[in-house]
Amino acid sequence: MDKVFIARLGGGFRSLEMVGGVELLLDVPRLEEKLIIKALRGAGFELRITNVKYEPLTWDRPAEISLVRTISMLRAAYSASVREASGARAINCSKAILISGDKILTLSALKSSGIDFPESVVALNGEAAERAGELLGYPLIDKPPIGSWGRLVTLIDNPKTLRSVIEHRQFYQSQALKTHILQRYVKAGCSDLRILVLGGEVLGAIRRTATNGDWRSNVARGGVVERAELCEELEELAIRVASAIGGEFLGVDVFEEDGRYLVNEVNGVPEFKGFMEATEVDVPGILARYLKEVLRR
8 A cells, every 4th residue: 555654855745646666685785776766766766675684585575666786696586576475576586697697597588589699519527528629619708607797707718728617617516617708709709788677668778898808798897888779680689589588677798790699698687887877877867767657557
């Protein structure tokens, strides 16, 4: 039920109508989360903030919507799962977070939906990874299925370098980090498009370009961003990707090569600082309006 509260503004008072409850789940409050909090409070939401690093999760429902914004993929998936079981609507849902957070699951979902991505091979151990290198040829990209910000993603030019990467990765205890996704290097690999999708609609796109001699375009690694124009084909592609993953609020990373688009990765808890700087799109404000519409349904 909507509530009414009294707010003191400029020495006077006014009553504001509270819209339905939203819980924001986080672990590290980045700029994005701070902007979301400001937008939700400004829109009159009854807001609960849960830092999962310090607060235990129960299967009681604290709000109608649980907006999941943890950095850790597993924390995000577990938080969404608990809240879904309580009857809350998790955004994104646990299934979408798990699929987008695991690059093998992502590629499999894309393949099932007929969506193109760079030629890829999965190797579950070192011997298979060496064989994959022979199949794909060089240069190629090697990365684990779990990870973000370009960590442990390696550009490999020859079998000797691949063997070194394999030897390094085999000492990790996690099977995920011992697993290799090997991909043909895309010629436009130093630049890509990040498209934001919310509720089946595209908010816009940016181009990310690597700097300082790096070939990875991640903003967290210093990649520069600029606003990118979206054609109908790209918009439809991003929406198809969101549908394949099953997420409501996603970042879709796309390569352009020889006049075609190849989906590289999908982010189930998308950062948008660089996106906002380049496009001037008010992502938190749009998100707040979207959540209002969800609560009205």
